[in-house]
Amino acid sequence: MKRLTYTLGSLLMILGVATSCQDITEVYTTPARTVITDRLPSEWTAYSNGTGYYTTVNMPEITSNFNATGAVLVYMSFDQGYYDALPQVVNGVSYFFASTPGLVQIDMQTINGSQLSRPGPTSVKIVLVDAEQIAMMKDKGINLKDYNAVQKAVKPVEKYIDFK
Template sequence: MKYLLTLIMPLMLMMSACEQTEYVVPNRTVVVDIRASDWVTYDRGYTWETPVDLPEYDDYNNDEGAILVYRSLDNRNYEQIPQVYNGFAYSYVATAGSIKIEAQSAGASIIIDRPAAMTVKIVLIDSNY
């Protein structure tokens, strides 16, 4: 039994000593304050939108990476977009160089008031595949 254990033990150590390669791709976070006056409407108030200049989000990120967008009304608690809050349906459209944040009624085609000021946190996630 001891002889068997002395043969198996070095084999187990060799197997567990294999080198593992781990790739860590850091993300980038951009925080933007949006004033209430930044929201514009092109359809008399059914949809409000605001552009956010985002040069960090380039063609490569748009094709290969990912983007997460969060909004906060109190600069402390962030909630992920898309979401519905107080009758507003928030969403976003990302293109290389910018994102457009939109707000519209969560109900059927209802004119809504201009959205309030908010802080937006944008997380850019690179990919290495």
């Protein structure tokens, strides 16, 4: 009986040491990318009627495919560190944006048609969130009712196990 207890105890100790020597690291893949660009007052072009301004940011990351399936989020900051999401209306000025392959255009326009002063230095944060159309996954033969099949196709989390 002592021998059996000693053997079981030794096995449990070896098992405990063996399992405590592995580290599991979860790496979350982030499909979003952020671009921050500063716009000088000279980079804003006035509307012909003087009620607004626009600026264009070259974005080669926005391809035709990305523009069709991804998402573009735009934020503006007039003071360091505080970004406001667009579209938005602040103090009678409407701020909005449009994206096309290769660029993002940001506009500001008064809502009552009055004249608008040229904006000062601004910081623009553009977030690109890549995505894949669900219909395309189905066309690839992925069973959308099978969680594991969808997870394998999307690969949102990769796990690495290091044995030390």
